[in-house]
Amino acid sequence: MTYTASCVRSDGWWAISVPEVEGVFSQARxxxxxxxxxxxxxxxxxxxxxxxxxxxxRVSG
Structure with missing residues (x-):
């Protein structure tokens, strides 16, 4: 199985979501x-x- 980590830059962090799994969010510097x-x-x-x-x-923005 392959999941997509969608990320967007937000206030000095990378905000991460995984559309294939409801409720999965994280962040990275x-x-x-x-x-x-x-x-x-x-x-x-x-x-x-x-x-x-x-x-x-996948980087957005």
Whole structure:
């Protein structure tokens, strides 16, 4: 399964949402942290291994 981490710059942070999983939101200071933060949020919400899925990062704005 591949999830999309949609991110937009907001007040010095990257605001992250994952449209495929309702209620998954996170934030990161740097763009290179977005994938890891999204992966952690998805794994916690779905109670799955963080390495059991792929992430595609999509930058908006």
């Amino acid at each position: 740097r763009l290179d942290q977005v994938e890891a933060m999204a992966r952690e949020a998805i794994a916690l919400m779905l109670d799955v291994d963080p390495q059991s899925f792929d992430i595609t990062v």
